[in-house]
Amino acid sequence: xxxxxxxxxxxFYPIGFTAYANPSAAFVKVNQDGSAVVWTGATDVGQGxxxxxxxxxxxxxxxxxxxxxxxxxxxxxxxxxxxxVASRVTYIAGNAIxxxxxxxxxxxxxxxSEELGIGPEGLESxxxxxxxxxxxxxxxxxxxxxxxxxxxxxxxxxxxxxxxPPTTFLDPETGHGKPYNTYVYAAQVAEVxxxxxxxxxxxxxxxxxxxxxxxINPLLVEGQIEGGVAMxxxxxxxxEMVLQExxxxxxKLADYLVPTSLDVPPIDVEIVEVPDPTGPFGAxxxxxxSLLPTAPAIVNAIYDAVGVRIRExxxxxxxxxxxxxxxxxxxxxxxxxxxxxxxxEK
Amino acid sequence: MTVITRPAxxxxxxxAAEGAxxxxxxxxxxxxxxTGQALYGVxxxxxxxxxxxxxxxxxxxxxxxxxxxxxxxxxxxxxxVITARxxxxxxxxxxxxxxxxxxxxxxxxxxxxxxxxxxxTLRVATEAAKEVVVEYEPLPAVFDPxxxxxxxxxxxxxxxxIAARLxxxxxxxxxxxxxxxxxxxxxxxxxxxxxxxxxxxxxxxxPGPQGTLTIYSxxxxxFLVASDVAKVLSMPLSHxxxxxxxxxxxxxGKNEMTLEPWVGLLALRTGRPVKMVFTREEEFQATxxxxxxxxxxxxxxxxxxxxxxxxxxxxSDCGAYVSWGASTLAKACIHAAGPYVIPHVKIEGFLVYxxxxxxxxxxxxxxxxxxxxxxxxxxxxxxxxxxxxxxxxLRNGLRDGCRLPTGQVLERVTLHQTLQRALELxxxxxxxxx
Numbered sequence: 136x137x138x139x140x141x142x143x144x145x146x147f148y149p150i151g152f153t154a155y156a157n158p159s160a161a162f163v164k165v166n167q168d169g170s171a172v173v174w175t176g177a178t179d180v181g182q183g184x185x186x187x188x189x190x191x192x193x194x195x196x197x198x199x200x201x202x203x204x205x206x207x208x209x210x211x212x213x214x215x216x217x218x219x220v221a222s223r224v225t226y227i228a229g230n231a232i233x234x235x236x237x238x239x240x241x242x243x244x245x246x247x248s249e250e251l252g253i254g255p256e257g258l259e260s261x262x263x264x265x266x267x268x269x270x271x272x273x274x275x276x277x278x279x280x281x282x283x284x285x286x287x288x289x290x291x292x293x294x295x296x297x298x299x300p301p302t303t304f305l306d307p308e309t310g311h312g313k314p315y316n317t318y319v320y321a322a323q324v325a326e327v328x329x330x331x332x333x334x335x336x337x338x339x340x341x342x343x344x345x346x347x348x349x350x351i352n353p354l355l356v357e358g359q360i361e362g363g364v365a366m367x368x369x370x371x372x373x374x375e376m377v378l379q380e381x382x383x384x385x386x387k388l389a390d391y392l393v394p395t396s397l398d399v400p401p402i403d404v405e406i407v408e409v410p411d412p413t414g415p416f417g418a419x420x421x422x423x424x425s426l427l428p429t430a431p432a433i434v435n436a437i438y439d440a441v442g443v444r445i446r447e448x449x450x451x452x453x454x455x456x457x458x459x460x461x462x463x464x465x466x467x468x469x470x471x472x473x474x475x476x477x478x479x480e481k
Numbered sequence: 482m483t484v485i486t487r488p489a490x491x492x493x494x495x496x497a498a499e500g501a502x503x504x505x506x507x508x509x510x511x512x513x514x515x516t517g518q519a520l521y522g523v524x525x526x527x528x529x530x531x532x533x534x535x536x537x538x539x540x541x542x543x544x545x546x547x548x549x550x551x552x553x554x555x556x557x558x559x560x561x562v563i564t565a566r567x568x569x570x571x572x573x574x575x576x577x578x579x580x581x582x583x584x585x586x587x588x589x590x591x592x593x594x595x596x597x598x599x600x601x602t603l604r605v606a607t608e609a610a611k612e613v614v615v616e617y618e619p620l621p622a623v624f625d626p627x628x629x630x631x632x633x634x635x636x637x638x639x640x641x642x643i644a645a646r647l648x649x650x651x652x653x654x655x656x657x658x659x660x661x662x663x664x665x666x667x668x669x670x671x672x673x674x675x676x677x678x679x680x681x682x683x684x685x686x687x688p689g690p691q692g693t694l695t696i697y698s699x700x701x702x703x704f705l706v707a708s709d710v711a712k713v714l715s716m717p718l719s720h721x722x723x724x725x726x727x728x729x730x731x732x733x734g735k736n737e738m739t740l741e742p743w744v745g746l747l748a749l750r751t752g753r754p755v756k757m758v759f760t761r762e763e764e765f766q767a768t769x770x771x772x773x774x775x776x777x778x779x780x781x782x783x784x785x786x787x788x789x790x791x792x793x794x795x796x797s798d799c800g801a802y803v804s805w806g807a808s809t810l811a812k813a814c815i816h817a818a819g820p821y822v823i824p825h826v827k828i829e830g831f832l833v834y835x836x837x838x839x840x841x842x843x844x845x846x847x848x849x850x851x852x853x854x855x856x857x858x859x860x861x862x863x864x865x866x867x868x869x870x871x872x873x874x875l876r877n878g879l880r881d882g883c884r885l886p887t888g889q890v891l892e893r894v895t896l897h898q899t900l901q902r903a904l905e906l907x908x909x910x911x912x913x914x915x
Binding site for chain 2 (some may be wrong): 141142143144145146147148149153176178179180181183185186189190191193194199200201203204205206207208209210211212213215216217218219220221261262305309310311312313314315318320321322323324326340342343344345346349350351352353354355363366367369370374375376378380381382383385386387388391393403405407409411416422423426427428430431432434435438444445446447448449
């Protein structure tokens with residue numbers, strides 16, 4: 136018999152290293168034509184961080200993102216970044232880039248202030264223009280100013296910046312401290328169908344709602360959430376290295392089962408945007424958190440469906456069948472349809 | 482090739498959309514990716530390049546009696562074989578300096594590297610690796626962290642098998658349990674998991690003038706790799722350049738130095754570029770994995786559904802070396818009580834050496850393990866007091882200004898908002914969210 140159930144799970148997760156310093160540094164230059172080059176130590180490992188960082192640089196300078204060239208992750212040619220880890224790149228490398236851009240922009244604004252007849256503090260830049268904040272029609276091309284700065288004033292437009300989140304170590308006695316500067320949150324709902332004859336679980340649908348602060352690039356955030364759900368699905372139902380005296384018996388993707396695109400259910404993704412004033416344009420992070428609620432939401436849905444609590448991952452058909460039989464033994468005469476918690480059957 | 486990305490085609494500035502933040506921009510490197518111009522670690526090559534292959538231990542725990550590369554070196558096309566003796570400073574690690582670039586006195590897990598061969602082709606290197614004679618004296622091994630904690634268990638390292646201990650206390654947990662009306666106790670277990678990034682570890686080392694070295698690697702932390710390579714090879718940091726290639730996934734598996742010092746040293750020894758790519762089997766057996774955790778949760782609750790006390794004990798199977806084990810355990814402990822208001826909390830974590838594969842960093846860093854446990858446990862506690870899992874969460878979940886067991890006060894907490902929207906998206910009709 137196939138039984139359906141639903142489960143929920145929350146997650147909360149910090150951005151950045153636990154207490155240890157984990158800085159990032161960035162350089163930027165604005166060319167004579169108003170284009171820019173950003174040097175960052177942060178590595179794009181497929182998640183699209185370079186794209187998000189380019190978007191941050193574009194808005195921090197006030198130029199189109201299409202004019203930003205990114206040079207990344209070379210210990211000789213880029214300033215340091217501690218790594219593409221701990222869901223930290225958007226937040227920490229992003230903040231470093233904002234600071235580098237602020238320095239470059241200060242040079243631009245000082246040069247522009249002569250033309251616009253107002254101090255640098257009264258200026259803003261957007262979309263390739265520098266303009267008076269209170270009279271946006273009074274404006275000059277950013278490229279013109281960049282050229283003038285370099286060629287006439289002899290002040291090449293450059294900037295450098297770094298960021299490290301303020302944290303404290305845990306007290307060794309109590310474990311108290313402030314090891315992280317900011318957190319993200321999420322809830323996921325899983326709907327499953329459990330076959331009581333075979334123990335097989337089919338995940339029908341996942342709803343994933345994540346707060347990542349401001350989403351710099353919603354397309355990439357959704358991509359991270361979908362990828363995280365797929366990884367969580369594997370953690371919940373199929374992925375397990377089988378060891379015999381320290382030797383891994385399943386060392387091939389043919390016998391170690393990572394979900395494929397055919398296994399991943401429809402995922403309803405939604406981003407809750409609560410900007411964090413400490414992040415670049417309010418952004419925090421999304422990389423690791425996306426995976427966290429999926430496995431418990433699925434296991435809670437299995438319980439909702441057939442009333443057995445799986446306490447060892449992955450929730451394989453064998454484990455579910457064993458639990459169903461155990462339950463049948465404990466409560467002879469009661470079918471798996473009866474609820475352990477006394478709630479009425481749906 | 483340093484990764485340089487710029488979008489294409491070049492824009493007409495006047496027509497560009499205003500502002501980039503918040504926009505669904507396509508990837509900055511999209512054109513490079515779809516035209517195959519993005520170079521991953523496995524794509525890297527250089528003229529005159531040699532291939533490297535590791536000689537790995539078949540034993541989970543053994544003393545190395547003798548390593549004899551003579552036969553391997555006599556094979557035509559073999560250029561060089563390195564062992565622990567060739568490593569100037571054969572220790573590294575983030576919190577614990579227990580890891581060897583190549584095993585010296587002992588091997589501590591199946592797949593631990595004892596030598597690396599460089600040859601003209603991958604096939605010759607693979608054949609030659611089988612001809613490196615390693616004589617082992619097998620030692621008693623331990624595979625279960627609970628057994629490893631017992632007196633008399635085989636010792637993986639000197640100084641006992643408990644590599645790290647951590648505790649967090651908030652309030653008075655004994656008093657909390659005495660105030661509880663119902664106590665729920667459960668044990669959870671999670672498995673060994675491999676990252677399965679589609680691109681395996683891959684690196685190319687190129688020797689430069691004046692003893693310098695450039696290493697292109699598919700890695701998440703090039704700056705850490707550069708400083709670790711400089712340290713273990715006793716080179717000035719200025720002589721070691723590490724460039725991250727396009728990376729075909731990492732998920733924490735490429736958080737640390739692996740093959741880089743081998744190809745680096747072989748390149749310096751032979752004066753030729755040296756490339757290495759791990760096989761999928763090596764990824765499973767010889768690179769880091771997600772730690773299996775055993776977790777005992779005990780929670781005290783009042784009949785009205787108010788949480789009063791929670792104790793959590795975590796035993797993490799570290800494998801043969803600490804790697805990121807202590808750091809992941811810390812993150813796990815900090816979050817083990819879950820996103821709930823609980824006045825009295827005690828968390829205890831143990832990191833235990835075994836002769837299993839080495840646990841390392843993996844997406845979530847200890848929190849997927851405790852997250853599975855605390856969220857399933859939450860449903861069990863809710864059931865024990867006869868409450869709906871959602872009502873129970875809403876009653877006990879963290880809100881703005883709440884504190885974690887570490888004492889950290891949280892702001893902009895969106896648990897209730899995200900849950901409400903997830904339930905709406907899922908069409909959950911049962912009980913509107915208060």
